[in-house]
Amino acid sequence: MNLLQHYFPDLTAQQLKLFKQLETEFRATNETINLVSRPDMENFTERHLLHSLAIAKVVNFPKGSTVLDVGTGGGLPGLPLAIMFPDVQFHLVDSIGKKIRAVQFMAAALGLDNVTAEQTRAEQVRQKFDFVISRAVARLATFHPWIARRYKPQGVPGAGLYYLKGGDLTEEIAESGLKAKVTNLSDFFSEEFYETKKVVFVAAK
Template identity: 35%
Template sequence: MNKEQFRNSLQEKGIHVSDEQMEQFDTYYRVLVEWNEKMNLTAITDEEEVYLKHFYDSITAAFYFDFDKELNICDVGAGAGFPSLPIKIAFPNINVTIVDSLKKRITFLDHLKEQLGLQNVQFIHDRAETFGKNKLYRESFDVVTARAVARMAVLSELCLPLVKVNGIFLALKGSNFKEEERDSRKAVQVLGGVWKQVHTFHLPEEESERSIVIIEKKKATPKGYPRKPGVPNKNPIQ
């Protein structure tokens, strides 16, 4: 997907990307590739693949959820900033908090933020299990996102404690989601969530399957969750 195809494909979905925003995406790509030579941020470095598999793929969440308003969003385990920073570029009104366990990725994100001129974006170096217990952040976000971080049962325990009651947990998942969905229904219920919608589609050009999972937080998450670092992954809620 070249830059013009990227812009036109978003336009077809009602998302207008200005020249200034296109320059931000261009800068994002250049900084990503430059830093990727020093640290492992992504296996995808070809420009057209980055525009399709990182930028466009991240923004597909906005095809099914309205980001065009002021929202406090937390992105768990965003790595090189996906999906929240492409969404932030496309929808500048949102406030973004990224939590990531690797300090060097936070250093990259700080540099990227400066290069892109982003406002109302903060990065926190922490494990999601610890961050979800922090009273400053627990149940404080309108939307919590995650992309390709963990299986859905584990991801629910990392993300739902951060979602405010009546807020949304929005997961971007790949082709294995149907199996993950079965295994995560108990976890979502225990953590206070209700399945709202699952939108499955295929990325343009390569036709790989994607799902946008929308879970609504209907009641407070029990105090015992998330459990200690490493426990959710070793022993998912079943």
Template identity: 35%
Template structure:
């Protein structure tokens, strides 16, 4: 599986970018022995679940048009780093509340010459009220492990009108959308479509992409103070 995936990536993105993606994977796997960044150990599974899955946004015009992209809750750098490697013309802001993860990403990105990223150590709730970022972002992506109603409160305040919040969600995407419908509308969003990039039922990853367009400005009171969105989601 590993060789086939690398061959497919090379065919689409070229040898140089693919080499950078593979080297990033190898460095994260090495560092993972000391700092827990991912539960995925095997290279083929890593390529499919973290690299190929992260790159799913590249197929869609809504993402292709973006110049400034935020990756909220980047963890080990996914989807932000693979997207940054394959889109050197875009700027990516990778956000995480755990600084040691960002230090790892910074170290490896420096080694590999990934220059079009900015790393921000901040809570999502605070970032959403920072005038530098609020309603300034073309696209916000996230594979963070939080329900969609909570993620929407963290991410939609950052997106400018006409931009998109594109969360990566699993098989429960439709159920999460039902629960998050009120929050998305209150925060100024409108669900346009759900895409399933991986039609292969045997695929390890299989995230769905939800395209939420920012139609109206987010009310100034959102996001609420840290912890409130989890404790009392917008309903």
């Protein structure tokens, strides 16, 4: 957890406790449901917790806002961000039932009452949100149409998609035809893992 404290010095003792508990729950769940690979599990704080929280380096979700996490898998990035922003409502969706059940179990074990989780596809979600987050589910041109109509009409400042991606995204962004702002995570984190990692922001319309 020292890594989290290093990059997020304002975390409370309760938040640090919850991050530690999340890693414990995630590790136990990963033994029965393959949420992440074994090498990644050995670097869970660096490659999953910190990576999820990277979104918080780019946007500060306002109190009372709502966030949709698409293709959440084992609850990433939604669960770590829900710990970071306890006054923000997170709705985590994935098409795989056993993963969503695992997310529901972990959220309940941690007492995260600002988290709901549902087995569904992004394009079938009917509610509207201030923000959408996701972790490299598909190419931007494929992904964005799924969530383009999921925003509340009276959006809050900074409303839109915050998409965790890696590598050279020049061609992918051009292909999508979207106006996107790319933030390099190497600007915030010195670990080698983050050299090619980015957050792509596409404003809500």
